[in-house]
Amino acid sequence: MKLQNVLPADIEKRSMEIIGEELGELKIDPEKISIVKRVIHTSADFDYARNMRFSEGVVEKALEALKNGATIITDTNMACTGINKAGLAKLGAKAVCFMADADVAGSTRAAACMEKACTVEGPVIIAVGNAPTALVRLDELVKEGKIKPALVIGVPVGFVNVVESKEIIMQTGIPYIVAVGRKGGSNVAAAICNALIYKLTR
Numbered sequence: 001m002k003l004q005n006v007l008p009a010d011i012e013k014r015s016m017e018i019i020g021e022e023l024g025e026l027k028i029d030p031e032k033i034s035i036v037k038r039v040i041h042t043s044a045d046f047d048y049a050r051n052m053r054f055s056e057g058v059v060e061k062a063l064e065a066l067k068n069g070a071t072i073i074t075d076t077n078m079a080c081t082g083i084n085k086a087g088l089a090k091l092g093a094k095a096v097c098f099m100a101d102a103d104v105a106g107s108t109r110a111a112a113c114m115e116k117a118c119t120v121e122g123p124v125i126i127a128v129g130n131a132p133t134a135l136v137r138l139d140e141l142v143k144e145g146k147i148k149p150a151l152v153i154g155v156p157v158g159f160v161n162v163v164e165s166k167e168i169i170m171q172t173g174i175p176y177i178v179a180v181g182r183k184g185g186s187n188v189a190a191a192i193c194n195a196l197i198y199k200l201t202r
Contacts, residue, residue: 015041023049031059035177038195042187051180058151058175062125062196065150066091070123072193074186075099075110075134075156079127082190087197095193111137118147127153129189132165142172152176153192155184 006014019037023046028036032054039048072088072095074080080097088094098104098113110131117124118141126149128134135154141147154169154176156162166178177192 012041022046026050029054034199035059035192035195038191038198039179039188042191043185045183047181047183048179048188051183053170053176053178053180055170055174055176058177059196059199061175062151062177063200065123065125066093066196066200068123069093070125070150071096071120072125072127073098073113073117073120074189075113075128075131076186076189079129079186079189079193082187083127083193084197087194087201090201091197093197108133108137110134114138114141114147117141117149123150125149125151125153125193127189127193129153129155129184129186130157132156132158132161135165135169136161139168139172142174149174152178153189154178155188155192157184157188158182 016037019040026049028049036049036052040046069092072083074095074097077097077099080095083095098116099109104112104116110133114134114137117126126138135156138152152169152174154166156165159182162182166180170176170178179188
């Protein structure tokens with residue numbers, strides 16, 4: 001077995017080339033391909049080339065929100081930590097997670113985080129990589145007219161209410177990027193956020 005001689009600074013570029021080669025003839029919309037490739041780069045899972053769903057015009061809407069200083073609200077500190085802060089700073093945007101906040105503790109925290117998101121001023125992007133409960137509560141808050149996110153990233157991972165919560169969020173009328181099925185995770189949520197940020201900052 002022969003190792004590839006790739007400089008550390010070139011590993012990401014070479015990885016993306018390999019992903020492109022392995023995707024082959026699979027047809028993916030040009031504005032979405034960088035997002036799909038970023039998720040595959042993060043997970044090494046080519047299933048995402050087939051299971052990601054994008055609402056109409058969602059990429060343009062998400063980029064507009066970021067240019068207007070959006071707040072990305074995540075359901076885990078892991079996802080929040082994984083989002084590129086230097087890129088966010090260039091855009092005047094930020095990422096926050098309310099899960100450890102005192103006013104959220106002691107309740108169904110994922111749902112309470114969505115309720116707290118209603119108090120955030122300016123454009124809001126919701127990135128859920130862990131808790132389907134967050135998506136279910138978000139759907140209720142949207143229907144109650146309490147929040148209207150610029151984008152919902154719905155990629156919780158697991159077995160209980162995961163598939164169902166993703167289907168629910170795709171019926172809200174809110175712009176979404178969703179990985180249908182059981183796959184997802186905080187790393188995937190962060191990767192989608194970063195792919196959008198990089199479209200504006202790289």
